[in-house]
Amino acid sequence: MPPENPPPSLPTVIVGGGLAGLATAVGLKQAQSSPAPKIILLESRPRWGGRATSIVDQTTGETIDNCQHVGMGCCTNFIHFCETVGVAHHFRRERALTFIGPKQESSRFAAGPWPAPLHLAGAFAGLKHLSWKDRWSLAWGLKRLAKSRPRDEDPTTFADWLTQNGQSPRVQERFWNVVLVSALSETLDRINLAAARKVFVDGFLAHRAAWEVHIPTAPLGDLYGSSVQTWLTSHGVDTRLSTGVQQIELTEGRVSGVLLRSGEHLPATRVVLAVPAQRVADLLPEAARSLPEFAQLNRLEWAPISSAHFWFDREAIPLPHAALVGYRSQWLFNRTALHAPASTPGAPAPDSGWSYQVVISASRDLAGEDRDSVLDEILAELTRIWPAVAQAKLLHRRLITEHAAALSMLPGVEAIRPPQRTSVPGLYLAGDYTRTGWPSTMEGAVRSGYLAAQALQQDTHPNSSVQLLQPDLPTSLWARLLLGL
Numbered sequence: 001m002p003p004e005n006p007p008p009s010l011p012t013v014i015v016g017g018g019l020a021g022l023a024t025a026v027g028l029k030q031a032q033s034s035p036a037p038k039i040i041l042l043e044s045r046p047r048w049g050g051r052a053t054s055i056v057d058q059t060t061g062e063t064i065d066n067c068q069h070v071g072m073g074c075c076t077n078f079i080h081f082c083e084t085v086g087v088a089h090h091f092r093r094e095r096a097l098t099f100i101g102p103k104q105e106s107s108r109f110a111a112g113p114w115p116a117p118l119h120l121a122g123a124f125a126g127l128k129h130l131s132w133k134d135r136w137s138l139a140w141g142l143k144r145l146a147k148s149r150p151r152d153e154d155p156t157t158f159a160d161w162l163t164q165n166g167q168s169p170r171v172q173e174r175f176w177n178v179v180l181v182s183a184l185s186e187t188l189d190r191i192n193l194a195a196a197r198k199v200f201v202d203g204f205l206a207h208r209a210a211w212e213v214h215i216p217t218a219p220l221g222d223l224y225g226s227s228v229q230t231w232l233t234s235h236g237v238d239t240r241l242s243t244g245v246q247q248i249e250l251t252e253g254r255v256s257g258v259l260l261r262s263g264e265h266l267p268a269t270r271v272v273l274a275v276p277a278q279r280v281a282d283l284l285p286e287a288a289r290s291l292p293e294f295a296q297l298n299r300l301e302w303a304p305i306s307s308a309h310f311w312f313d314r315e316a317i318p319l320p321h322a323a324l325v326g327y328r329s330q331w332l333f334n335r336t337a338l339h340a341p342a343s344t345p346g347a348p349a350p351d352s353g354w355s356y357q358v359v360i361s362a363s364r365d366l367a368g369e370d371r372d373s374v375l376d377e378i379l380a381e382l383t384r385i386w387p388a389v390a391q392a393k394l395l396h397r398r399l400i401t402e403h404a405a406a407l408s409m410l411p412g413v414e415a416i417r418p419p420q421r422t423s424v425p426g427l428y429l430a431g432d433y434t435r436t437g438w439p440s441t442m443e444g445a446v447r448s449g450y451l452a453a454q455a456l457q458q459d460t461h462p463n464s465s466v467q468l469l470q471p472d473l474p475t476s477l478w479a480r481l482l483l484g485l
């Protein structure tokens with residue numbers, strides 16, 4: 001039943017200042033025409049960005065990200081958000097990657113001159129850690145996957161599909177798992193077929209620029225903190241940090257305001273709840289909690305991501321980044337070089353040292369392990385690949401694990417993910433876990449914010465044709481002809 005439309009006089013409150021909440025505010029500001037209700041954005045922590053954030057490392061005094069975050073060329077809404085708030089120039093667009101295989105074989109991965117989907121054929125064929133048989137099998141598997149039309153409710157896991165489609169354990173481990181564990185933060189046996197297909201179709205086959213990796217050259221805390229706050233404030237949004245919400249208030253079944261943890265009441269006509277899925281039920285009054293769209297949120301499962309941070313007295317690894325295949329370490333990022341693009345190999349290390357980050361997604365097996373042993377193992381892997389690491393003096397190291405980092409894209413998950421417009425009049429949801437058609441990523445979070453703002457705007461102005469969601473990259477003619485995309 002569509003929500004009824006009270007006059008939009010009281011403020012609109014957004015609860016949660018992660019990317020979803022920030023994108024909701026940006027989307028609403030873009031959709032609104034004056035006079036419009038005031039927008040209040042509330043965040044319980046003293047910083048913006050939610051899971052995409054930075055912390056100060058007490059030993060080095062450096063601002064480091066909780067974990068390296070990257071986008072891709074196919075993240076059209078995330079790119080639009082960054083352009084809108086003026087932070088897009090803080091991203092490097094990488095058109096070449098390096099894969100390091102189990103025997104330290106290094107392969108450069110870059111697009112050839114051909115249109116999609118053939119642009120990466122040479123790059124796939126050049127992966128030295130795969131045999132020729134593996135490469136043929138992979139090409140065949142990619143084509144089968146592109147031509148498949150999985151339904152959201154298909155119970156097949158991607159691991160099962162790969163085995164059914166002749167992909168050997170070696171190709172699964174050395175190719176499919178490498179791409180998907182980075183893109184979806186999950187292992188192949190915990191990924192549904194439609195989600196896996198989306199990564200390869202949208203990210204690698206449909207458009208030439210889709211696979212390019214967008215890497216921040218500044219701390220996430222600066223990008224989604226000070227820069228976005230400046231944009232929001234200058235557009236009249238009332239932004240409040242360290243302001244936790246205790247409860248959403250309903251009167252006669254529709255939203256009437258929020259109760260802050262401080263005890264203050266904020267009256268509101270509409271509320272967008274942009275908190276993690278695990279927090280939603282706690283913030284709702286008892287009567288709303290049992291509604292199926294909220295009650296089933298506890299069935300969502302989450303995957304952990306860990307990042308190991310190392311500081312050396314010099315530049316020990318000359319690459320800006322590398323994907324590691326056949327190691328516990330999955331991706332390496334040369335943080336100092338990425339954040340200071342002018343730095344050249346051999347340049348002196350900054351006072352705090354030269355810093356690197358190793359990312360391990362779906363890091364469940366780290367849980368019971370001793371931190372130092374994990375860090376020792378990662379360091380040993382880096383030294384095996386780049387012997388110069390042994391010559392560098394290790395100044396400091398730390399391991400950070402975010403336990404509920406990304407939504408597990410298990411078979412059946414789409415039926416649990418709620419839409420942004422809820423059945424409670426005046427209440428909307430935003431967040432990477434909501435139904436966006438995307439996995440829980442920065443793109444998914446921004447999409448959810450734009451979709452929530454769009455739904456809210458349409459409910460407030462039923463004749464409005466506002467379209468905040470950005471179009472996907474167009475599918476190339478050859479991808480349509482060859483793969484039927």
Ligand SMILES: Cc1cc2nc3c(=O)[nH]c(=O)nc-3n(C[C@H](O)[C@H](O)[C@H](O)COP(=O)(O)OP(=O)(O)OC[C@H]3O[C@@H](n4cnc5c(N)ncnc54)[C@H](O)[C@@H]3O)c2cc1C
Nearest residue numbers: 016018019020044050051067069070245405431432441442
């Ligand atoms: C380690 C790690 C690595 C990742 N790597 C990538 C990557 O490389 N690429 C990528 O695209 N994505 C990556 N992600 C995923 C990405 O960070 C998330 O999908 C995205 O940031 C989620 O945004 P969100 O706004 O939906 O949720 P959140 O970021 O969780 O934001 C929710 C906000 O609500 C606030 N809140 C909670 N309760 C209250 C309350 N009661 N009152 C007020 N505020 C409240 C929280 O403090 C938080 O700020 C990674 C995530 C992690 C953790």
